[in-house]
Amino acid sequence: MSTREAIALPELPSLSKLYVSALSTAARTKLGALERSHALPHVQHTVTGVQVSLEHVTTFQHLLHGTVRDSLPSVFVHSAAFPVVMSVLTRPDFPLPLLGMVHLGNRVRHLRSIDYSEPLAVTAWAENLAGHHAGTCVDVRVDVQAAGENVWEGTSTYLAKGLYVPGLDKASRPERQDFVPPQPTAKWRLGPEAGREYAAVSGDFNPIHLSALSAKILGLKRSIAHGMYLAARVINSVEAVAAEPFAWDIEFAAPVFLPATVALRIEDHEADGRWDSADFTGWGERSHRKHFSGSVRAL
Amino acid sequence: MAASPDVSAASTDSAAGAGIRKAVVIGGNRIPFARANGAYTNASNQDMLTAALDGLVARFGLQDERIGEVAAGAVLKHSRDFNLTREAVLGSALSPETPVYDLQQACATGLETVMGLANKIKLGQIESGIAGGVDSASDAPIAVSEGLRAVLLELNRAKTLQQKLTAVAKLRPKDLAPNAPGTAEPRTGLSMGEHQALTTAAWNIPREAQDELALASHKNLAAAYDRGFFDDLVTPYHGLTRDANLRADTSLEKLGKLGPVFGKSLGEKATMTAGNSTPLTDGASTVLIGSEDYARAHDLPMLADIVDSEAAAVDFVHGKEGLLMAPAYAVPRLLARNNLTFDDFDYFEIHEAFAGTVLCHLAAWESEEFCRNKLGLDKPLGAIDRSKVNVNGSSLAAGHPFAATGGRIVATLAKLLHEKAAAEGNRGRGLISVCAAGGQGVVAILEAR
Incomplete structure (x- = not known):
């Protein structure tokens, strides 16, 4: 370019x-x-x-x-x-x-x-x-x-x-794949304030994240968590074990309506006896809807 | 046993090698364990630990005795209890010149205090020691929320009125809700029970097997009380003479009626109930240990030698291993160092955090795959004769005041070994296994005197 x-x-x-x-x-x-x-x-x-x-x-x-x-x-x-x-x-x-x-x-x-x-x-x-x-x-x-x-x-x-x-x-619309939740390795309890708190540190004050009322005005049933907040938390859980440099990716699926309990599975993979990568998936503990998935890899 | 590098990585010198003295268990004393919000609701950790110490002092005539060192701890601690054990010793009949330290290793606290002091005795640094632990789930510390704490600390640093007002203005209504301690692992947000439920399901441990283990725990503990086994190990306190959680009349039918409380998202694989999981409990325990010379000089009994111990930790954070499975790794290392196999033991004291924890360990040691891939052994450690496991009951029946469990087990096993040795004239061995929060575990060997 x-x-x-x-x-x-x-x-x-x-x-x-x-x-x-x-x-x-x-x-x-x-x-x-x-x-x-x-x-x-x-x-x-x-x-x-x-x-x-x-x-x-x-x-x-x-x-x-x-x-x-x-x-x-x-x-x-x-x-x-x-x-x-x-x-x-x-x-x-x-x-x-x-x-x-x-x-x-x-x-x-x-x-x-x-x-x-x-x-x-x-x-x-x-x-x-x-x-x-x-x-x-x-x-x-x-x-x-x-x-x-x-x-x-x-x-x-x-x-x-x-x-x-x-x-x-x-x-063309990709074929919808049924999501079967795997065994969780962790759980996040996100309160209704999770959106406001991340807005305050990220500067992303989109009303869909701030309160149930402001989200309703924009046509959502409740406020939703920032995608980048979810990414930040999950990457943080892996960053500690990932040697720098590393690469990560995340793909968002169903939004997380607040408050929520997000179940999470992080699976580490080793190569030659050292940490090589981790795959992660987050879903609604009760809804069983996938919220996001992705990976972290050593570079 | 053919040891792999994994297992033999630690020192190959026996702990009882040349130049190192023996450390022996002389006896123990605990108060009966109470269910949370029961008999000990208004007793603090310091009160309960002092009560257990008082009973030990009375039993072994330790009034005004300067003990080499006292080590104990609690898992749930108030910030004012920074010197919990020292305060308990000052409140007891022991000499105030007795030095003391606090220790915390989650549920392994009690066992680790015994092992730390035993090592000092073996090295000749001290002649006698009292190890112990206490926990109260009723009188638990409650902290202010992080928000309120931040405001209070900022208020404390503020010098001008304006700074003080700025700090107070940061307070939000939700900050007024207090923080009670939970059993959730900080890095996963899952409670200990939820973690164990995943491990129990992964090992396909059936519900019936867990209920049977719980039943055996209650029956064995009740029988031990009935034959007076605990008469010289337990001192009544606050209206209790036996562990309040003990249900001598429970049955498989009653246990079978309870609904699952952990791992409910597992559906049909949810097998862990209030009956086969330990309840939150209050209580304290102490163990008197010493050198052989100390015991002889004071005309005190020698129940068992404290042979050796091993700690292990597992990587549970992303589910590579179950949270409470560390003893599965510590035991083979301890056996290899001491050149022993399961056949060399008469008793196994496997702490019943949950029935599933015990059964997962037994299954792991029998599993060729686990022993090969995880422990690096060329054959399984093998099966443990179930009639040798927790023969006088364990935590499912007695309850589990976290830091007090190690002392209960050491005193119980030492007396068991001593009784058997006296009756049969042999020197049997016992293996102790205690799992702990944070993916840790401590295991130990006692040998009868």
């Missing part, structure tokens, strides 16, 4: 301002004042000198039930880079509407331990606009650099439900 225009932002944009701009773009598109683009903008946004606060990392680690370390949890890096991602998604020439976009999954390569004090350069761009049986999906790529080298590379896949971009083939 050598054709991507590099745009340097002076600082991390404010998430709330980006949400407001997304609302105005949505309104203008609806009113016909703005024509929706049919292709991804050939740009990448970069913010350099991103400095995370130790207090913020510590709060994040507490929320995950993790150990307070000076290195950044892998999902924290996603959260720290998220404003740059949002600046791409809220561009007026971005072909998919931000509001109502569904997070399908993530793939991350965590290339080395990142100390909280290191200034980071975050670059985000979008690629792979593709047809999906339920709409159109897109990959948002993030490279995080420290001292001039890539230390974290992530891909998040989002789906704009019900929106079909002309010229993209609609993918």
Whole structure:
């Protein structure tokens, strides 16, 4: 993608301002004042000198039930880079509407331990606009650099439900596979406050996460847990045993309506007597619906 | 027994090798164990441990005696109980010049205190020791929530009124709900019972076998009380003369009527009930140990030698091994180091955290696959004669005040071995196995005197 225009932002944009701009773009598109683009903008946004606060990392680690370390949890890096991602998604020439976009999954390569004090350069761009049986999906790529080298590379896949971009083939619906819960190895009890607590540390104040009432207004029966909170907790459970560098991926299925008891199975695999990878699955203890699955692998 | 590298990795020197003295069990004393929120509701850990110590002092004439060292502990501790055992000793008739330390290794606390002090005796550092443990599930510590705690600590650090108000403003209504201690493993969120239910199902242990083990525990403990076995091991306390959980009249029919309480998501494979799982219990136990010289000089009995012990831990966090299966790994290592097999033992004291725990261990040691793949042995450890297991009952009947269980077992087994030796003129051996939270386990060998 050598054709991507590099745009340097002076600082991390404010998430709330980006949400407001997304609302105005949505309104203008609806009113016909703005024509929706049919292709991804050939740009990448970069913010350099991103400095995370130790207090913020510590709060994040507490929320995950993790150990307070000076290195950044892998999902924290996603959260720290998220404003740059949002600046791409809220561009007026971005072909998919931000509001109502569904997070399908993530793939991350965590290339080395990142100390909280290191200034980071975050670059985000979008690629792979593709047809999906339920709409159109897109990959948002993030490279995080420290001292001039890539230390974290992530891909998040989002789906704009019900929106079909002309010229993209609609993918056929994959066959639904019945989910039979395996034997659990752990259990999380998530209270109704789980969404608000993660919103406070991640800055993702989407109303579907905040309260039963705000979620109802948006058509959900109750508030739902952030996908990245679930990812952060499960990756944290494995990160301790995974040697760096490592890669992880997660695919989200049914949302976790709060409060909830999530049953979890994490299965470690060894190669040559050393930890090699772990597979994980989370599901509703009572509903038996799969919430997410994925893996962590040594690189 | 052909030992694999796994099993023989530890030192091959016998603990009773040249230059090391013997440590012997002289006797024990405990208070009857009470079900939680029963007879000992208003007694603290310190009260109960002091009561058990007082009984031991009275039984062996230890008034004003300066013991080499006293070690005991509790699993559920109030923050004020940082010196729990020292406070209990100061409140007892022992010399206040007796040094003391607290120890905590979850349910293995009691057994580990015996082994730690026995090692000091063997090395000649002390002549006598009192090991013990206590736990109260009734008088459990309740902590304020993390939110309130954070606010209180910040308030404590605040210097100006503004800082104080900022701290208080962070308080949320939910922060006022207290935190009671639970039995959930911090890293998995599953309770000990839920963990064991998964292991029990994985080993296909039938419900009937668990109920039969529970029944045997009650029958054996009741029979031991009836023949006076515990007369010199238990001192009545707070209205109890026998363990309150003991149901001498229980039956397979009664046990069979109970519904499953753990692993309910397993459906038909849910086999663990309130009858074949230990209840939350209050109680305390103590064991007097010493060198042979100490026992002779004080004209005290020598019931059994404390031969050797071994600890193990398993990786349960992602389910690689069952939470309570560590003794399955510790036992073969201990046997190999001492050049012994199951045939060399007259008694097996396998702590009944749950009937399933005992049965999973027996099944594991009989399993060729487990012994080969997990223990690295070329043949199974073999079957244990069930008539030698927990012959005077165990935790399912007596109850399990976590840290007090080790002392109960050591004193019981030492007396059993001594009685058999006196009657038959041989020196039998007993094997102790105790599982503990956090995927740990401690096992030990006693030999009759």
